[in-house]
Amino acid sequence: MGGILEALHQLQVIETQLAAIRRQREAKQKRVDMRKRQVQAAEDRRETNRRAVQERQVRQDAYSLDVATREEAVSKQREALGKAKTNKAYAEILTVMNTTKADNSKLESEILKLMEEIQTLEAEGAAIDAEKVEFVAAVEVSEGQLKEVEEKRRAEREELEASRAKCAEQIPPTALSIFTRVAQHHxxxxxxxxxxxxxxxxxxxxxxxxxxxxxxxxxxxxxxxxxxxxxxxxxxxxxxxxxxx
Ligand SMILES: [Zn+2]
Known part of the structure; x- marks a missing residue:
């Protein structure tokens, strides 16, 4: 081996060391990205959870309003009951009033069910928030590790880059461009x-x-x-x- 091949081989030795530094950095970067994806996933889950709570609250409000309206109706029906002139009229009003009461108790149990669901969802939301705090902390840790690796190896990398530039000067442009292309590929x-x-x-x-x-x-x-x-x-x-x- 001599001439261009010898020079290219020297360049390869430098390139291999640079690639090792690059891979180390990439591994740390991948960890940062993975941690960030966990944060994003927690945020997405929290958003879904928030919407589920909201949807139930809207329904709960509508049911409460319905109950209030029916309670008003019941008190009017009770009044009418007192003023009923015949047994038949009395029985009719009583039937309507009982139906309204029955509807209301159905709505009230729906409201209770919704309240329970909201409670469960809120507990889930709090758990997601706690998880997210952990994920955010993990992002910071992994970012710190990435920075540490970059700083620790900066001098080495800069030195290698300088040697690479110096070594590349000895190599004809065509050979150098082939080398660079293949190096990128592999x-x-x-x-x-x-x-x-x-x-x-x-x-x-x-x-x-x-x-x-x-x-x-x-x-x-x-x-x-x-x-x-x-x-x-x-x-x-x-x-x-x-x-x-
Ligand atoms: Zn081959």
């Missing part, structure tokens, strides 16, 4: 060594994807300084010093 892993599959046979493979590599590609790699890309994964192939003989 999470920082732009290069793959070629290995000999069997000590006695001339069979080679790309360690990036295990695809068998033709003898022609291997001999080109050994002879000159041309870039050879794996036809399957696209990684820049190289032969490690002393390997693949």
């Amino acid at each position: 999470d920082g892993e732009a290069m793959a060594p070629v290995i000999k599959l069997h000590p006695k046979r001339h069979e080679y493979a790309c360690t990036g994807c295990n695809l068998q590599i033709t003898l022609e590609v291997v001999s080109t790699l050994k002879k000159n300084n041309e870039l050879q890309l794996c036809s399957s994964c696209g990684r820049v192939l190289y032969i490690e010093n002393g390997a693949a003989g």
